[in-house]
Amino acid sequence: MAKSTIKLRTKEKKGKIQVKALITHPMETGLRKNKKTGEKIPAQYITDLVVTANDKPVMTAEWSGSVSKNPFISFKYAGSKSDSVTLTWKDNTGKSDSLTKKIGEK
Amino acid sequence: MKKLITTVALFALALTPIVSAQATPSEDKAALRDYFKKSLPGKNLDDFINGVYALDDDARSQWEEIEEFPPYEIALEKGADLWDKKFKNGKSFESCFGDISKVRAKYPYHDEAKDTIVTLEGDINKCLTDNGEKPFKWKKGNMAAVSAHIAYAGRGQKIHVQPKTEKAIAWYNKGKTFFYAKRGQLNLSCADCHVYNAGRKARGDLLSPMLGHPSHFPVFRSKWGSMGTLHRRYGGCNKNVRAKPFKAQSDEYKALEYFQAAMADGMELNGPGARK
Numbered sequence: 001m002a003k004s005t006i007k008l009r010t011k012e013k014k015g016k017i018q019v020k021a022l023i024t025h026p027m028e029t030g031l032r033k034n035k036k037t038g039e040k041i042p043a044q045y046i047t048d049l050v051v052t053a054n055d056k057p058v059m060t061a062e063w064s065g066s067v068s069k070n071p072f073i074s075f076k077y078a079g080s081k082s083d084s085v086t087l088t089w090k091d092n093t094g095k096s097d098s099l100t101k102k103i104g105e106k
Numbered sequence: 107m108k109k110l111i112t113t114v115a116l117f118a119l120a121l122t123p124i125v126s127a128q129a130t131p132s133e134d135k136a137a138l139r140d141y142f143k144k145s146l147p148g149k150n151l152d153d154f155i156n157g158v159y160a161l162d163d164d165a166r167s168q169w170e171e172i173e174e175f176p177p178y179e180i181a182l183e184k185g186a187d188l189w190d191k192k193f194k195n196g197k198s199f200e201s202c203f204g205d206i207s208k209v210r211a212k213y214p215y216h217d218e219a220k221d222t223i224v225t226l227e228g229d230i231n232k233c234l235t236d237n238g239e240k241p242f243k244w245k246k247g248n249m250a251a252v253s254a255h256i257a258y259a260g261r262g263q264k265i266h267v268q269p270k271t272e273k274a275i276a277w278y279n280k281g282k283t284f285f286y287a288k289r290g291q292l293n294l295s296c297a298d299c300h301v302y303n304a305g306r307k308a309r310g311d312l313l314s315p316m317l318g319h320p321s322h323f324p325v326f327r328s329k330w331g332s333m334g335t336l337h338r339r340y341g342g343c344n345k346n347v348r349a350k351p352f353k354a355q356s357d358e359y360k361a362l363e364y365f366q367a368a369m370a371d372g373m374e375l376n377g378p379g380a381r382k
C-alpha cells in the first residue's frame with residue numbers, strides 16, 4: 001500500500017468537529033526555474049480539495065499556486081463523534097489522493 | 107597605619123595568582139545566565155529552550171497551536187524511514203549509533219585524539235561513508251530529516267557540554283570569539299542581536315536570546331518551508347548581516363556550535379523545533 005500524502009486528524013469538541021490536515025505536495029507555481037538548466041519547473045499544485053463527513057461535503061476549496069508547499073488546513077464543522085471524515089485532493093496534473101478517518105482515529 | 111595597610115595590600119596582591127586572559131566556560135555560563143536573568147526577568151532556565159516563544163505571549167499561543175500538528179511531521183517520517191532503511195551492506199544507522207534515544211544528547215563533543223569537534227550531522231555522514239553509502243548534503247533534505255528523527259527521539263534529555271581539557275577549551279574559545287566578533291557589511295556580531303538586544307525587534311521579528319539556542323535544532327522554519335540544520339541557520343544569519351557565510355560543518359561553525367552548546371549545558375533538548 002503506497003503511503004498517503006495526507007495526514008488527517010479529527011477531534012470532537014462540544015458538538016463541533018475540529019479537522020486538521022497536513023498534505024505532502026510540492027505546490028509548484030510553474031514560475032520557479034531550475035537553477036542548473038534555467039528551465040521553468042512545471043506547475044503542479046492542488047486545484048480542488050473536498051472534505052466529506054459521511055459522504056456529505058463539509059468543506060470545499062479551490063486552490064492555485066499561491067498556496068505554499070505541504071499545505072496545512074484546519075477548520076471546524078457541526079458534526080457528531082461517529083462521523084467518518086474523508087479528505088480528497090486533486091491537482092492540475094490529474095493526480096489525486098484521498099484519506100478517510102473516523103473521528104479521533106490516529 | 108597607612109604604611110601597614112599599603113604593605114598588607116601589596117602582600118595580598120603578590121599572593122593573588124595571575125588571572126588568565128580568558129574566563130573559564132563555567133564562569134562564562136554563569137555570567138551569561140545572570141545577564142539574561144536581569145535583562146529578561148521572570149523566566150526559568152528551561153523556558154529559554156523555546157526562544158522567542160518564551161518572550162511573547164501572542165507568538166507563543168500561535169506556536170502552541172502549530173505544535174498540535176507540527177509541520178515537521180513530514181520530515182520526521184522521512185527521517186524514520188531513512189533511519190530504518192538498511193544500507194547496501196546490510197547495516198543501518200542503528201549499527202553506528204545504537205539506541206536512538208541516547209544519540210542526540212551525545213553531541214556536540216570534543217574528540218581529544220583528533221582534536222576536532224564532532225557534530226551529530228558529522229557522524230551521520232561518517233556512518234554513511236563508513237558503510238559505503240553516499241554522504242548526505244549538510245544543510246537540508248535527508249540530513250535534516252535524519253537529524254530531526256534523532257532529535258525527536260532524544261527529547262527531554264539534557265545537553266551535556268563541559269569543555270575541560272586545554273584543547274577543548276581552545277575550541278570553545280574559538281567559538282566564543284566568533285560569537286562576539288563583529289562581521290559583515292552591517293558590522294554586527296551574533297551577540298549584538300542575541301545577547302545585547304535579545305527580546306527586542308529587528309524589523310518584524312523578535313530577537314531570541316542565545317541561551318539554549320542549539321536545543322531545538324534541527325528546525326522547521328516556515329521561511330524555508332522545510333527542515334534545516336543548525337549550520338544552515340548559521341549561514342543564513344551570517345548572510346543577514348551581509349557577511350560571507352562559512353561552509354556547513356566548517357571549523358568556524360563547529361566551534362560556534364560547541365560554544366553555544368557549552369552555554370546551554372544542562373538545558374533540556376526539545377528538537378526538532380518549529381519556527382517562523
